[in-house]
Amino acid sequence: MAELPSSIRKVIESFERLPGVGPKSAARLAFYLLATPKSFVEEFAQTILTMKATIKKCRQCFGVAEAEVCDICSDPKRNQRQICIVERALDVIAFERAGGFGGVYHVLGGVINPLDHVGPEDLTIEALLNRVEKLRQLEGVIEVVIATNPTMEGEATALYIKDQLNRRFGELVGKVIKITRIGSGLPMGADVEYADQATLSRALEGRREL
Numbered sequence: 001m002a003e004l005p006s007s008i009r010k011v012i013e014s015f016e017r018l019p020g021v022g023p024k025s026a027a028r029l030a031f032y033l034l035a036t037p038k039s040f041v042e043e044f045a046q047t048i049l050t051m052k053a054t055i056k057k058c059r060q061c062f063g064v065a066e067a068e069v070c071d072i073c074s075d076p077k078r079n080q081r082q083i084c085i086v087e088r089a090l091d092v093i094a095f096e097r098a099g100g101f102g103g104v105y106h107v108l109g110g111v112i113n114p115l116d117h118v119g120p121e122d123l124t125i126e127a128l129l130n131r132v133e134k135l136r137q138l139e140g141v142i143e144v145v146i147a148t149n150p151t152m153e154g155e156a157t158a159l160y161i162k163d164q165l166n167r168r169f170g171e172l173v174g175k176v177i178k179i180t181r182i183g184s185g186l187p188m189g190a191d192v193e194y195a196d197q198a199t200l201s202r203a204l205e206g207r208r209e210l
């Protein structure tokens with residue numbers, strides 16, 4: 001079989017590095033771009049570059065933001081004392097689409113996974129504890145809703161966070177600081193990012209004290 005020109009091959013290889021794109025889809029996308037007007041390709045490339053240049057991590061929740069603090073954290077209508085902890089920024093989008101959550105988020109940046117060499121220090125857990133510490137100095141109950149995926153790593157991370165909150169805040173946990181875990185609806189091994197809206201809403205409503 002004749003080899004493809006290297007410039008096409010490189011585009012195919014780039015697409016193959018994207019999540020969920022196999023060799024066949026990668027080739028199809030490359031040939032689509034080859035056949036499409038140059039103006040579209042230029043605009044497409046530019047939108048990706050602009051996104052990379054303008055999006056940063058929110059200083060408070062580590063979700064995506066165009067300013068120092070994201071739109072959710074700076075929304076006065078959101079309950080700052082209810083913090084939903086998720087693995088990835090994409091999970092925030094999933095919960096927002098499902099609707100019904102009036103609190104704010106905290107993006108961990110992954111889960112504890114010794115096989116992948118991801119330890120607690122690689123996640124934003126310390127920042128979460130500091131966030132709770134600040135809230136604690138003000139009046140009112142704080143709820144930490146742990147919404148990591150119901151996988152082995154997600155559960156282990158949830159327990160680790162609970163443990164850290166207990167260590168730092170002792171007897172306040174269970175009284176001023178409520179720790180809950182999203183509940184039934186999400187099957188074991190499921191992924192928050194891919195769960196449908198109704199399932200996510202149910203999981204949030206069915207959260208139980210951890």
Ligand SMILES: [Zn+2]
Pocket residue numbers: 058059060061062063069070071072073074
């Ligand atoms: Zn934020």
